[in-house]
Amino acid sequence: MKITEVTNDFFECDDGWNNIIYEALDRIKALDSNIEVYQIKEKFGGLRIYLGAYDVKYDDAIEQIILEAETKAWDTCEKCGQPGTLRNDIGWILTLCDNCYQEVLERKKNRGY
Numbered sequence: 543m544k545i546t547e548v549t550n551d552f553f554e555c556d557d558g559w560n561n562i563i564y565e566a567l568d569r570i571k572a573l574d575s576n577i578e579v580y581q582i583k584e585k586f587g588g589l590r591i592y593l594g595a596y597d598v599k600y601d602d603a604i605e606q607i608i609l610e611a612e613t614k615a616w617d618t619c620e621k622c623g624q625p626g627t628l629r630n631d632i633g634w635i636l637t638l639c640d641n642c643y644q645e646v647l648e649r650k651k652n653r654g655y
């Protein structure tokens with residue numbers, strides 16, 4: 543999808559990272575508004591942004607933008623956007639704040655596994 547047409551419907555992660563993603567996309571768009579975005583998703587608790595081809599002169603700048611977004615996401619709850627940390631004891635790996643983490647633990651307990 544063209545970067546100018548990407549909205550959060552396209553993001554394969556929860557809404558807590560929306561601001562981080564939009565900020566990154568805005569900065570990339572400012573360099574080149576014709577870039578294709580292949581996929582934006584959560585993987586192993588981290589944010590991944592996959593882009594199509596672009597001019598090599600933007601390599602460093604775009605790499606830096608994506609790195610900053612990914613780094614921020616590691617410290618941001620994927621569900622609500624509050625400060626979070628990586629949780630790997632809930633059956634899968636997610637970056638969550640204390641509240642969302644507790645909710646997941648409760649739900650897990652209520653299901654009995």
Ligand SMILES: [Zn+2]
Pocket residue numbers: 619620621622623624626638639640641642643
């Ligand atoms: Zn949260």
